Amino acid sequence: MNVVSTGWSANWTPMGTVGQSNPWGVTADKVVNVERGRYYTISFKIKSTLKNEIMKSQDKKDAKGNVIKDSEGKAMGENVGTGKYNYVKHIHFKAFDNTDKDGAALKLSNVxxxxxxxxxxxxxxxxxxxxxxxxxxxxxxxxxxxxADVKIPSLRSEYQKKKAQPTLGIKFAFGAFLK
Incomplete structure (x- = not known):
């Protein structure tokens, strides 16, 4: 598997909800050889050990309770724990034409x-x-x-027409919150 991280997966609001999500923040993908016109079954077992504290942003304060400011006079922020935890991790996976620049997904069945x-x-x-x-x-x-089952299109004109040996990509998205 090739694992890639974009560096961020979500920005949280002060209410503890996801304000902005990058579902493809962390991905893993694999490319396998296939034959046109055949059905393939993708199967795996997966487990999460996630236990992360939901953080909130607040102004940083000194020992006397005064807001600390930077050289431009702006309040400096810090992240602090809320005492609330998230235990659920969402994943998405797809089978796709790995030679297509847009990574067009193939239809999954019996998922x-x-x-x-x-x-x-x-x-x-x-x-x-x-x-x-x-x-x-x-x-x-x-x-x-x-x-899940996936069918590779039968005709060369429908799937990777320039390749004698067609391939299939399988991609997993491990973003913070998929919606």
């Missing part, structure tokens, strides 16, 4: 994500499939079992 016999799969207006990993869920030792 399942279960833990302890319960589905943790959902869809949103922007992402499908969408898997919620809850580090507090201890069923199946915390592992979510995920599977």
């Amino acid at each position: 399942k994500a279960t833990i302890g016999g319960k589905s943790v799969l959902s869809s949103t207006k922007d992402f499908s499939p969408f898997v919620a990993l809850d580090s507090q869920n201890t069923a199946d030792d915390g592992y979510v079992t995920v599977s």
